Amino acid sequence: MNIDTDSTACPRGGPAARRRAAAWAYLSRVAEAPCRALLSFIEEDHRGDPEAAAEAVRSRAGLPDAVASATRARYATDVAERDLAVIARLGGRLVTRDSDEWPLLRTQQFGLPGAAVDGSPPVALWTVGAMGLERLESRAVAIVGTRAASGYGEHVTAEIAGDLAAQDYLVVSGAAYGVDGAAHRAALGAGGTTVAILACGVDRAYPAGHARLLRAIAEAGAVLSEYPPGVAPGRHRFLARNRLVAGLTDATVVVEAGRRSGALNTAGWAERMCRSLLAVPGPVTSATSVGCHMLLRQDRANLATDAEDVMEVAGPFGALGAPPGADGCARPTDGLTAVQLAVHDGLPARGTRPSEEVSVEAGVSLDETMGALAVLELAGLAVRAGEDWALVRADGPAAR
Structure with missing residues (x-):
C-alpha cells in the first residue's frame, strides 16, 4: 500500500544532477539516522559534496573511526537508483541540503554538541506531497499525544488544530492513531495544510489504517521521512522521528500523554532544541493526561486551552529548559544502549x-x-x- 500522488518526481536535470541525487540517496541509507559523524563528514570533511563523501565511504579509505563504524554494515549495499525510482514512482522527491526547499532555518537549530543523544539534523528528506518543505520555516506547530486518545483529547485536538490551520499555521504530527490522526484530520477539514513525519519509508503506509489519510495529507501538504523507501518502522526510529517533529516546528503542543507516552519524548526534544512547549490539561482522574499535568506542574510547559494560547508562543522566541526525566514504569527494553x-x-x-x-x-x-x-x-x-x-x-x- 502506498501514498501515491501526482507531485513532480525527482530528480530533475541531466546526468550530473542524477549522480548527485544518487550520492545523497546512498548517504541517507548508509548509516542509521541520526548520525552526527556522517553529517559532519559530509559538511566539514567534504564541504557538502555528496559525491566525494559517498565515494570515500564506499572506498573505506581514510574514514574517521566514527564514520567507518556507523557505515560498516551498509556501505556495500548501494540501492540508490532503486530508491530514487521508488520515490519517483510515488510522485515524490528527495530533498537534500543543497535543495532550494531545504528547511534551512529549522535545521540550523538542531545542533546539540556534546549531548548524549544524537539530535543532529537529517542527511536528507524523502517526501511525497504538493507542499515545498521550505514552508516549515515559519508558522509550523507540532501537535502530539497518545494513541489511546480519549473523546476529550480528540475534541480538544480538533479544536486547536482546526483553528491553527484556519489561521494559516502548518500543523505537523506523526500520523499515528489517536491525537496525531485527529490533528491531521482537523487541519484538512479546515482547509489548511498539514505534514506527517514518518518513522519509516514514505512508501509504507504506517499505520496501515491511515493509508487514506496519508494520501489526503500528501495532496494538501506533505508526508516526509529521513528514512529511504522500504525502511520499516522500529522503536528507535520513532524516537529519532520525534526529534524531527519537535525540531522542524516553532512549538510543540502535547494534548494527552500518559506517564510513558512517546509524546513526552517529543516534548523532551522540544525542550532540548529550545522550542516552545505547551500542554493541555485534562481531568485529574484521566491516565492519559498524567504526562501533561507533570509538564505543567514542573513548569516545563505553558498552559494550552485553545489555539490562541498556542499562537501567543508559537514563534522564534519561545524557549524552555531541561530535558525530560525518566519517570514511570519500566519496560523490558529500558536500559538498552x-x-x-x-x-x-x-x-x-x-x-x-x-x-x-x-x-x-x-x-x-x-x-x-x-x-x-x-x-x-x-x-x-x-x-x-x-x-x-x-x-x-x-x-x-x-x-x-
Whole structure:
C-alpha cells in the first residue's frame, strides 16, 4: 500500500544532477539516522559534496573511526537508483541540503554538541506531497499525544488544530492513531495544510489504517521521512522521528500523554532544541493526561486551552529548559544502549533472521550486533534459533 500522488518526481536535470541525487540517496541509507559523524563528514570533511563523501565511504579509505563504524554494515549495499525510482514512482522527491526547499532555518537549530543523544539534523528528506518543505520555516506547530486518545483529547485536538490551520499555521504530527490522526484530520477539514513525519519509508503506509489519510495529507501538504523507501518502522526510529517533529516546528503542543507516552519524548526534544512547549490539561482522574499535568506542574510547559494560547508562543522566541526525566514504569527494553535497541528492532516481528541480516537492518557492525544479541539473549529479549535469531515477546519467541 502506498501514498501515491501526482507531485513532480525527482530528480530533475541531466546526468550530473542524477549522480548527485544518487550520492545523497546512498548517504541517507548508509548509516542509521541520526548520525552526527556522517553529517559532519559530509559538511566539514567534504564541504557538502555528496559525491566525494559517498565515494570515500564506499572506498573505506581514510574514514574517521566514527564514520567507518556507523557505515560498516551498509556501505556495500548501494540501492540508490532503486530508491530514487521508488520515490519517483510515488510522485515524490528527495530533498537534500543543497535543495532550494531545504528547511534551512529549522535545521540550523538542531545542533546539540556534546549531548548524549544524537539530535543532529537529517542527511536528507524523502517526501511525497504538493507542499515545498521550505514552508516549515515559519508558522509550523507540532501537535502530539497518545494513541489511546480519549473523546476529550480528540475534541480538544480538533479544536486547536482546526483553528491553527484556519489561521494559516502548518500543523505537523506523526500520523499515528489517536491525537496525531485527529490533528491531521482537523487541519484538512479546515482547509489548511498539514505534514506527517514518518518513522519509516514514505512508501509504507504506517499505520496501515491511515493509508487514506496519508494520501489526503500528501495532496494538501506533505508526508516526509529521513528514512529511504522500504525502511520499516522500529522503536528507535520513532524516537529519532520525534526529534524531527519537535525540531522542524516553532512549538510543540502535547494534548494527552500518559506517564510513558512517546509524546513526552517529543516534548523532551522540544525542550532540548529550545522550542516552545505547551500542554493541555485534562481531568485529574484521566491516565492519559498524567504526562501533561507533570509538564505543567514542573513548569516545563505553558498552559494550552485553545489555539490562541498556542499562537501567543508559537514563534522564534519561545524557549524552555531541561530535558525530560525518566519517570514511570519500566519496560523490558529500558536500559538498552542505542546499539542494543537498534539490534532489538532489527530482529523480525515473526520468524528468524541471520545475524548478518540483523546487522544490516540495524545499521551497526556485525561485531557490535553479535555483542548486542548476547546481551539481548541474557535479558530474555532474543533467542538463538540454530544459526539465526528470533525476537522474544511477552508471550514467547516471535518465531513460534
